[in-house]
Amino acid sequence: MPLHACGRLNCGENAASKLPHVAVMERYAPKQNGEADMLYWHRATAFFGLIILLYVIVTGVGIQLSDMRALVTHAPATSPDMLMMRQHISGTPGFAVVSPSDYTASALPAGFDYARALQRTASLGRAAMPGAALTFVEVRVLAGRIVGHAKVGEEDMAFYLDDGTRLPDADVPRSVANEVKGSTRHAFKKLHQFRWAGPVGSFFSGVAGLLLGSLIFTGLWHYFKLLRRRRAMGRKALVWKAGGTWRDLHRATAIFLSMPLIWIAGTGIVMSIDDIGGSIHRLAGTSTRAAGGSPPDQSSPLSDHELPDMARITLGAFDRVEPGTGVRVLRLRYYAHYKQGIVIADDDNTSQRVFNAASGASMSMQEAGYPDTGFPYGWEWHQRVKQLHRGDFFGMTGRWLVTLGGLGLLYLGVSGPIMYWQMWRRRARNGRMNPVWK
Numbered sequence: 217m218p219l220h221a222c223g224r225l226n227c228g229e230n231a232a233s234k235l236p237h238v239a240v241m242e243r244y245a246p247k248q249n250g251e252a253d254m255l256y257w258h259r260a261t262a263f264f265g266l267i268i269l270l271y272v273i274v275t276g277v278g279i280q281l282s283d284m285r286a287l288v289t290h291a292p293a294t295s296p297d298m299l300m301m302r303q304h305i306s307g308t309p310g311f312a313v314v315s316p317s318d319y320t321a322s323a324l325p326a327g328f329d330y331a332r333a334l335q336r337t338a339s340l341g342r343a344a345m346p347g348a349a350l351t352f353v354e355v356r357v358l359a360g361r362i363v364g365h366a367k368v369g370e371e372d373m374a375f376y377l378d379d380g381t382r383l384p385d386a387d388v389p390r391s392v393a394n395e396v397k398g399s400t401r402h403a404f405k406k407l408h409q410f411r412w413a414g415p416v417g418s419f420f421s422g423v424a425g426l427l428l429g430s431l432i433f434t435g436l437w438h439y440f441k442l443l444r445r446r447r448a449m450g451r452k453a454l455v456w457k458a459g460g461t462w463r464d465l466h467r468a469t470a471i472f473l474s475m476p477l478i479w480i481a482g483t484g485i486v487m488s489i490d491d492i493g494g495s496i497h498r499l500a501g502t503s504t505r506a507a508g509g510s511p512p513d514q515s516s517p518l519s520d521h522e523l524p525d526m527a528r529i530t531l532g533a534f535d536r537v538e539p540g541t542g543v544r545v546l547r548l549r550y551y552a553h554y555k556q557g558i559v560i561a562d563d564d565n566t567s568q569r570v571f572n573a574a575s576g577a578s579m580s581m582q583e584a585g586y587p588d589t590g591f592p593y594g595w596e597w598h599q600r601v602k603q604l605h606r607g608d609f610f611g612m613t614g615r616w617l618v619t620l621g622g623l624g625l626l627y628l629g630v631s632g633p634i635m636y637w638q639m640w641r642r643r644a645r646n647g648r649m650n651p652v653w654k
Contacts, residue, residue, distance in 0.1 A: 252654040254441075258434035260652045262632050265427035271407075272424040273629045276480075277622040278404035280606065284619055286401075287612070293319035293566075296399035299392055301608075303402075305599055306568040307581045308393060308589060313354070313547050313558045314568050315389035316396070321357045323542030323562035328362075330355065330531065330546055331524040333377055337364025338520050340375045344368065344382065349517035354547035356389065356560070365389055365547075409491075415499055418491035425485040428625075432477055435470055460638070466631040469624045476621025483605035490598050494590035516550035523548060526573035530557025533576035534569055548573060552585045 262269070286297040293299075294316050306312040324330075333355045341350060341364075348369030355364050355377070365374040365388065374383040395402065410417030446456070455468045470477070526548045534543070534557075542562030549556050555573040560566060570579045582594035589595040600609070607614030643653070 254434050254437045256652065256654040258431060258438060259636065261427055261430045261434065262636065263652055265424075265431075266633060268420065268424050269427055269431070270629050272421070272428070272484075273622070273625045275404050275408035276484075277626050279401050279408055280615075280619050280622045282399075282401035282404060283606065284615065287615065296396045297401045299396045300399040300402045300405075302392055303395070304393055304595075305603075306393065308595060309391050310587070311551070311581060311595075312391045312393040312568065313545060314392050314560050314566060315545075316392055317358055317389060318356065318392075318544050318560050319566050321544050322360070323544050324355065324357060324362065324546070326542075328543075330527045333362065333364060334523045334527055334546075334548065335520060336377055337366050337375065338518075338523065340364060340380055340382075341366035341368040341373055344373055345371055350520075351517060352547055352549035353518065353523065354545055354558075356545040358383075358387075358389065363389075415495050418488065418495040422485075422488035422492050425481065425488045429481045429485055432470075432474075432481055436474060439467065439471065459635075462631045462635050462638075466628060466635060469627050469631075473621055473624035476617045477624060480605065480618060480621050480625065483601055486601050487598070487605060490591050490593055490601070493592035497588075497592070498590060516553060518548065518550060522555070526555060526557055529576050530559065530571050530573050533557070533571040533578070534559045534561070536576075537569060537578065538563065538567075552583070552587060554579065554583070554585070 282297055283301055285291075286295060286301070291298050298319075299316055302314075304312075306314050334353050337355060338350055338353050341353070342348075345368040348371070351367045353364070353366045355362060357363070358374070362377050363374050363383065364377050365372070367373075372385075372388050374388045375381060376383070406412075408421075410420040413420060443454070446453075455464070455471060457464050527546065530546065530548070531543070534541075538561055543559055544562050544566070545558070545560035547558040549558070556579065557571045557573040559569045559571070561569060570581075571577065572579055581596040581599070582589075589598075591598045603609040604614075605618075607616070607618030610617075640651070643649075
């Protein structure tokens with residue numbers, strides 16, 4: 217005997233007295249209105265939150281599909297979408313060192329004299345800006361030639377070390393943490409994060425996350441209530457047909473993709489909380505970071521005599537962490553009063569490694585004394601949650617699961633309103649016009 221969409225064997229008021237299994241049904245039917253209330257809240261959440269929910273779903277799927285297109289087609293590492301995927305993974309614009317060209321650059325040669333190259337770079341920079349402070353110095357390979365890059369005063373400048381020629385300003389390496397134009401994923405990301413709403417945009421993201429979490433919770437609660445009642449009648453199927461094709465597929469999608477859906481919603485809510493905390497921090501005027509901007513410069517002047525020891529300690533620390541791995545970039549600087557050496561590794565991920573250039577200890581993106589990044593739990597923690605949210609924390613397997621979950625959300629966001637409209641029209645024909653019902 218088929219189970220009707222309402223969850224009963226028959227929706228007629230007096231049908232129970234004429235049907236078998238009534239005793240079983242009454243035993244397992246809710247004694248209170250808990251099930252009806254949960255379904256009411258499911259419909260109410262979807263009805264009042266439809267526009268914002270569809271907005272975050274469509275823009276989120278747009279980001280994920282842009283990423284997957286780049287990954288599956290093996291887009292060049294320097295393509296806009298690939299660069300913007302990695303935009304903040306190594307730190308803020310003031311902290312990150314890796315530049316777009318580093319993803320395809322060669323390693324510095326074996327036996328390279330780092331100390332000499334760094335000191336030559338510092339000398340060239342000081343000659344170009346006499347009397348100005350040296351705030352960082354680095355060496356890297358650019359277009360097949362070894363380049364020294366320094367910041368002296370307010371000037372970023374780079375030189376070919378073989379002949380001392382200064383590169384045009386347009387060719388000076390820039391951190392990948394800066395925005396790259398022409399990225400489809402970034403266009404969707406700005407919409408997804410409600411950046412058009414300014415500092416209050418994070419509050420919209422938080423509301424959307426809570427609405428989505430509420431829909432998933434109430435929908436699964438209702439499903440398991442029905443499943444329990446069906447199993448009491450001996451019906452063991454996890455999914456069943458009742459209420460038409462849209463409802464059947466809606467139910468199956470929500471159940472089989474429930475874990476990716478919870479994953480997406482849960483990590484999205486956590487990120488929103490962090491974003492909201494940052495927005496409150498800035499709106500209250502207690503943050504040194506401007507809304508949408510970067511933390512202030514934390515560099516301090518370097519002296520030339522420090523460079524050899526800083527280079528030696530940094531390279532020794534890097535060799536202990538990644539033995540036998542080549543070096544694409546070595547930068548020395550003071551950051552928030554720490555002596556730091558940064559290595560861009562010649563590995564598959566073009567990893568950025570940061571070390572204390574006095575002790576050789578590894579350093580993270582959040583240390584005592586670092587500038588405020590606007591996130592209550594710190595930059596590094598936020599980036600890890602972001603990787604969980606989009607799936608790449610677990611590699612391509614995670615990416616595919618999140619993509620399927622996003623497409624499932626898109627279907628639920630379309631099928632839900634269609635089902636609602638069909639049910640509301642049937643109720644309206646009987647004079648029941650209220651937009652939300654139990």
